[in-house]
Amino acid sequence: QVQLVESGGGVVQPGGSLRLSCGASGFTFSKFGMHWVRQAPGKGLEWMTFLRSDGTIEYYADSVEGRFTISRDNSDNTLFLQMNALRAEDTAVYYCARDLRGPYLDLWGQGTLVTVSS
């Protein structure tokens, strides 16, 4: 079954760190670029970051550049998002998504909720 499954969300204090994972199955993960997109409660979609299939090119939204880092392990079919210096406004559901011919997002995970609160 072609799918993406996020994990690693939870409650973290402001200033803290969290690492999200996204496991891929049912397709050749190493051939696809990957994205992270988030959605604050009751709000719209906000693109966060992209990583090329071979891990050599990455892009970030201004709102997270310098605080978040995207990475991948193609041998384990897993995408990561390291989030540091978290703020209350980072509270959201975080989705990983597969890139379709750069960049549209054609396969999404179910999302994992990150809550930044003291």
Next chain:
Amino acid sequence: EIVLTQSPGTLSLSPGERATLSCRASQSISTYLAWYQQKPGQAPRLLIYDASKRATGIPARFSGSGSGTDFTLTISSLESEDFAVYYCQQRNNWPVTFGPGTKVDIK
């Protein structure tokens, strides 16, 4: 950064009616636009890419048009499962940006 605006914010229609959703870009993006559908508690689903190409498995009642700065998503005859929020997204420039969404609800 390219800003996308969507109108209307909410569209109230009945099943069987035609829905017309608009997306406008702050600068020309050729045909580098996609549309997504999101239902409550679910992840978004890609409907249309390159302004008019239907994604795999998307019913023919969904169609997209436009180029430059003005784009339209049309649902020819609303089915019950089509009541959702619809987002446009541009891929002309980094960063990728999404519009704020149009909610299609039942009248």
